[in-house]
Amino acid sequence: MKFYKILTSLFFVYFIFAGCKKAGADSVAVLLPANLSVAANVSVDGSGTVAFTATATNAVSYAFEFGNGQVKTVPSGITTYQYTTIGTNTYTVTVTATGSSGAVITKSAQITVNVKTPGTELLWSDEFNVDGAPDPIKWKYDIGTGSGGWGNQELQYYTNRPENAVVINGALKITAKKENYSGMAFTSARLLTQDKFVFKYGKIEVKAKLPAGVGTWPAVWMLGNNIQTVGWPTCGEIDIVEHRGSELNKIFGTLHYPGRSGGNPNGSTKIIANATTEFHIYTVEWYADAIKIYVDNQLFHSVANSASIPFNHDFFILANVAMGGTFGGAVDPNFSSASMEIDYIRIYK
Incomplete structure (x- = not known):
């Protein structure tokens, strides 16, 4: 009977420990960023201005790499950037969304930007x-x-x-x-x-x-x-x-x-x-x-x-x-x- 009680107590402790571990794992998973999308509105006036909007669930900040070596981090996922290289150029823009746990998710998109010579329009x-x-x-x-x-x-x-x-x-x-x-x-x-x-x-x-x-x-x-x-x-x-x-x-x-x-x-x-x-x-x-x-x-x-x-x-x-x-x-x-x-x-x- 004593052995049965000890075994029952061990099983109960294990059940509680396993349950707590599972609950903790689930709470960490909830903080992972997901469903990242990136939209770009390219100005047609030749100024090189592009308005970016990035969204993701569970994200607390967004880092934009604009495809030309320039990087900008914003908490909202909304930013505007002006390209200055004259002519029509295609850039691969990469956005990294970061969750509060430090976990990240990344997505890239290509944009084509036309920058006119100043004083030509x-x-x-x-x-x-x-x-x-x-x-x-x-x-x-x-x-x-x-x-x-x-x-x-x-x-x-x-x-x-x-x-x-x-x-x-x-x-x-x-x-x-x-x-x-x-x-x-x-x-x-x-x-x-x-x-x-x-x-x-x-x-x-x-x-x-x-x-x-x-x-x-x-x-x-x-x-x-x-x-x-x-x-x-x-x-x-x-x-x-x-x-x-x-x-x-x-x-x-x-x-x-x-x-x-x-x-x-x-x-x-x-x-x-x-x-x-x-x-x-x-x-x-x-x-x-x-x-x-x-x-x-x-x-x-x-x-x-x-x-x-x-x-x-x-x-x-x-x-x-x-x-x-x-x-x-x-x-x-x-x-x-x-x-x-x-x-x-x-x-x-």
Whole structure:
């Protein structure tokens, strides 16, 4: 009887021990990650951006290996990554899901990403191919003399007449004329995209032939769209191309902002040939980290962009021919008229 009791007790202890062991094994199994899935939403805008979503049961973190040596770990399984290699490339993305026990499960997926060269996707343009008035959907006019000759003691009265602005033979012609008009000795035109088109960052390309004549001051340029609330130069100004008839063929590329405006701008010049007799291409590359100014693909001024200068918000385009003023200087008394011709203005993402 004593032996039977001992045997019964041993069996009971074994049963409890085995039962506890089985329950523990089951609890560990519950913590194993399972059912891992990986989804990728590839942007079609050429930016190289891909939004990833990984899900798994019992997972507490996800490690993404993006197929190019870069690794990122996130607890949610949701992340965005930007590929930067130009062209169309296929990557094998591997995701490792980890459970709280340290156990892992892995899954791979292939994605194809197209990264365009910056500045190749057209955002906005005017080719000036339709004769007549400039496209009213794209352009409006500044009219009159502005405050103190637009703040620069300029001598012209800006109009919206075809005598001063017209599209003809595939180009926009902005013409400054010597004539008495509303109390001023000259007329011209100033066109702008304000309230019609604004943008932030990109490549701006202008193909233009500049006017000759001492006292002329042609420009294609940009102003911050917040100018009406913060004023100039707080809004920022980017001069894509400026020229003055007293210094033929000297191209100015300039930034204006607080501390570097008026007679103390941040700019450079480049001497070219035939600025007033041939078309040349004037370009600004404007990005979050840099602003670069070119003529005929030759870089002649570069500025590091940052949050400390006002070039990280929307801007609009302007094109005009001024007469005289603080930059244009004295006008040749024999001046009669001169035109800036713009073949196109193109803005790329």
